[in-house]
Amino acid sequence: MDCLYFDNNATTPLLPQVRDAIWPYFAEHFGNPASLHQPGRRARTAIETARAQVAALIGAEPEEIIFTAGGTESDNFALLGSLETLRPQGRHLITTSVEHLAVLDSCRYHERHGGSVSYLPVDASGQIDLAELEAAIRPDTVLISVMWANNETGVLFPIDAVAAVARRHGIRFHSDAVQALGKVPIDVRRTPVDLLSLSGHKIGAPKGIGALFVRRGTAICPYLHGGHQEGGLRAGTHHVAGIVGMGTACDWIRPRLCQENERQRALLRQLEDGIRAAVPEVVRNGDPHSCLPNTLNLSFPQIEGEGLLLGLDLVGIAASSGSACTSGSAGASHVLSAMGVPGARLHSSVRLSLGYQTSEAEVAALLQRLPAVVGRLQSLSLPADVDLSLFDCPVIECLLADHD
Numbered sequence: 169m170d171c172l173y174f175d176n177n178a179t180t181p182l183l184p185q186v187r188d189a190i191w192p193y194f195a196e197h198f199g200n201p202a203s204l205h206q207p208g209r210r211a212r213t214a215i216e217t218a219r220a221q222v223a224a225l226i227g228a229e230p231e232e233i234i235f236t237a238g239g240t241e242s243d244n245f246a247l248l249g250s251l252e253t254l255r256p257q258g259r260h261l262i263t264t265s266v267e268h269l270a271v272l273d274s275c276r277y278h279e280r281h282g283g284s285v286s287y288l289p290v291d292a293s294g295q296i297d298l299a300e301l302e303a304a305i306r307p308d309t310v311l312i313s314v315m316w317a318n319n320e321t322g323v324l325f326p327i328d329a330v331a332a333v334a335r336r337h338g339i340r341f342h343s344d345a346v347q348a349l350g351k352v353p354i355d356v357r358r359t360p361v362d363l364l365s366l367s368g369h370k371i372g373a374p375k376g377i378g379a380l381f382v383r384r385g386t387a388i389c390p391y392l393h394g395g396h397q398e399g400g401l402r403a404g405t406h407h408v409a410g411i412v413g414m415g416t417a418c419d420w421i422r423p424r425l426c427q428e429n430e431r432q433r434a435l436l437r438q439l440e441d442g443i444r445a446a447v448p449e450v451v452r453n454g455d456p457h458s459c460l461p462n463t464l465n466l467s468f469p470q471i472e473g474e475g476l477l478l479g480l481d482l483v484g485i486a487a488s489s490g491s492a493c494t495s496g497s498a499g500a501s502h503v504l505s506a507m508g509v510p511g512a513r514l515h516s517s518v519r520l521s522l523g524y525q526t527s528e529a530e531v532a533a534l535l536q537r538l539p540a541v542v543g544r545l546q547s548l549s550l551p552a553d554v555d556l557s558l559f560d561c562p563v564i565e566c567l568l569a570d571h572d
Contacts (some may be wrong), residue, residue, distance in 0.1 A: 172485045172530050172537075173367040175276045176370075176523030177319055177347060177463060182413070183372035189416040190374065193409035194391040201406050202397070204524035211408045218415025225425075226345075226364065227355040227379050234398045235411050237380035239367035243270035243403070245380055248365040249388040249529065250471040254340065258308030262301065264325075266290055267315050268344055272502075275313075288314075294507050295453035301333055302470055310440040311340045311503050316348035316364075320503040320519060323452030324352065324464025331360045340386070346370055346378075350421045351460050352429065362386045369412035371421060372524060377410030403528075421524075432522045433461035433518055438529050439520065440464055446539035451513055462522040465504075467513035468542055470549040476518055479541040485534055488519050 173181070193214065199207025201215055220230045236242045241342055251261065263275055265287045275285045286304040288296050296314070312334045317324050327343055334341035343365040345354060350371035356364065364381035368374060384387055388401065395403035418420060421428070443466065453465040473489045480487055489501070500514045509517075520534075 170484060170533075172534050173487045174522065174526070174530075174534065174561050175518040176526070177490045178521065179369045179375065180372050180489055180523050181525060182374065183417055183420055185420050186373055186413045186416045192415040193412055195459065197408075201408060202395075206477040210374065211406070214412050215406055216407060216488065218411045221415035221419040221485075222379055224364070225349070225422050226381060227357040228365075229384065232356075232381055232384055232473065234380045234382055234401050235406065235414075236378045236380055236402060237376055237407070239344065239365050239371070240270040240378075242346075242367070242378045242380040243268065243344055244274050244364035245313065245388070245391055246365055247271065247274040247278070247313060249391050250340055250342065250363065250393075251283060252305070252389040254310040258306075258310045258311075260286070260309045261311045262286045262288065262295055262304050263308060264288045264311040264315070266292065266294065266318055266320075266503045267313065268319055268346070271313055271315070271344055284308075288337065290506050292508055294318060294321050294453070295455055295458070296325060296330075296502070298326065298329055301534060305333075305337055305339070307339070309339055311342065313342040313344070314352070316343045316345040316502035317352070317463075318454070318503060319347045319505075320501060321465045322346070322347075322460035322521075323454045324458045326458075328359050335360050347463075349427065350417070351432075351462060353425060356383070357379060363388075368410060368417065371414075371417045373417040374410045377407055377414045379414065384522050419510070421558060426523060429461045431506070432526070435462055435522055435526060435528060435531050436461060438528070439522075439534065440466075442531070442535040445536065446535065448541050453507065453509060453513070453517060462526075463518055464520045466520070467509070467517045468545075469512060470567040471516050471542065471545045473516050473518055475545055476516070476541065479545055480518075480538065483537045483541055485537060485541075488521075509515050532553075 191519040197210055199211040201212040219233045223233050236245060261275060261278060263271060279285055288300055290296055314325055314330045316327050330357060331341050340362045343361050344365045346365055346367040349366050362383045366379040366542045385445055389402045392403045397406060398405055447468060449469050451467045453467060477487055477489060504514050504517055
């Protein structure tokens with residue numbers, strides 16, 4: 169059975185153009201870009217070409233792009249590097265309760281080392297309140313970090329408005345744009361963000377490559393040491409093939425972004441309408457009016473989410489329950505929990521995310537297979553008045569495992 173891949177927020181398949189572009193840098197063009205000889209110069213030229221390609225997609229200057237190993241490193245670099253630089257001015261940071269763990273865990277690290285963090289709540293649709301952002305600002309606030317788009321729900325945050333608040337108060341602003349890149353327009357010339365985290369494998373490039381946009385004039389401390397790469401800001405031998413891949417992906421996406429946005433949004437509407445027709449009781453999690461064009465987070469009442477994912481996998485549908493970085497961990501989604509999603513819905517959520525290679529035929533095939541899986545699981549489900557959150561208890565899980 170063919171696999172229907174609907175987990176593009178976790179990772180994406182390599183674009184064919186990327187695959188063709190990167191192979192020579194694993195083979196004949198293997199030079200170290202730090203070397204002065206011809207193979208080294210060729211690799212260095214390829215890096216600078218890619219840097220310009222990434223910059224062009226977000227409206228930046230090439231020298232404002234720092235290559236990293238991925239979105240997680242970019243988030244850590246942006247937060248911890250900024251907080252160290254800004255330490256004399258203050259140690260207070262503002263973020264949201266629904267950020268990726270790369271941001272949240274960096275914030276917790278900051279707190280363990282004497283800093284302070286304010287976590288903005290979100291409403292039932294997953295949105296922040298700008299008045300609460302204003303209220304959280306203190307004299308010692310030096311950094312605001314708000315993601316461009318949420319990886320689990322697809323909710324788009326009011327980044328222009330947040331950036332305006334930060335600029336008005338003279339506070340540095342970082343945004344994790346890992347899920348937004350290549351899905352919605354980003355123009356740092358128009359949006360006064362100081363730091364922007366990007367990732368390659370979410371846009372058809374290889375895993376293990378990312379970038380951090382650092383606006384010209386923004387001082388930041390390196391947190392990797394041992395070399396002078398990336399203008400002395402990020403030590404370590406360049407991942408040339410990955411960098412070429414990310415540049416190629418950005419170059420491919422740029423002229424197609426608006427068309428692809430509209431195509432995926434139409435497919436997502438078709439997908440949601442089809443699921444609602446087959447499973448009327450399904451509930452969408454997240455603001456449907458301000459969201460990515462490719463992301464659908466749904467709760468199927470009285471069906472445990474992991475059971476549904478396994479059932480879908482058995483019929484060749486790849487989906488997820490949320491962040492790929494946390495799906496291997498026990499416990500409910502911190503994003504849905506922060507939204508106040510009730511226990512039954514919280515534990516029955518599934519995320520479907522489209523990509524550049526998702527076709528109308530694949531959406532139709534999913535709509536053929538999914539209802540039978542849902543129906544089968546619903547026929548085995550517990551009574552409606554049972555709170556599925558009870559099954560986080562290890563003792564109950566053991567009893568259920570032994571009961572047949």
